[in-house]
Amino acid sequence: DRILMLYNSSKSKWVIPGNIIKNGEKRWNSACKDYYNKTGGNIMPTLYNKKEYRFNSYKTYIFLCKTDQDIVFNRNNKMSHAKLVKIEDIKNNIDRLQIDKCTIKILKSLIRIDKL
Secondary structure: OEEEEEEEOOOOEEEOOOOOOOOOOOHHHHHHHHHHHHOOOOOOOOOOEEEEEEEHHHOEEEEEEEOOOOOOOOOOOOEEEEEEEEHHHHHHHHHHOOEOHHHHHHHHHHHHOOOO
């Protein structure tokens, strides 16, 4: 299992995909729109499983999804690279992977509650 990470050029750090939910917008619809924008117009892959988690301190919703389809990334001026990182590498090397501080806290929370 792997997690999609994007390289944020302005922060010089890896982050997980995300965006701000518009007023009245459904969380899953926002996630699908963000995926569409970051992959150059590709529709969301067929999902086997979708789990939603909320992190109160960040007002962040995380969707963990499983798919067997390839993910295509659309490079832009803010996100210059994408990679799929093995969950095992995140668990063992999270502090050495040049990941954004907020993203580290979210990933560590998921590891702590055994969701990664």
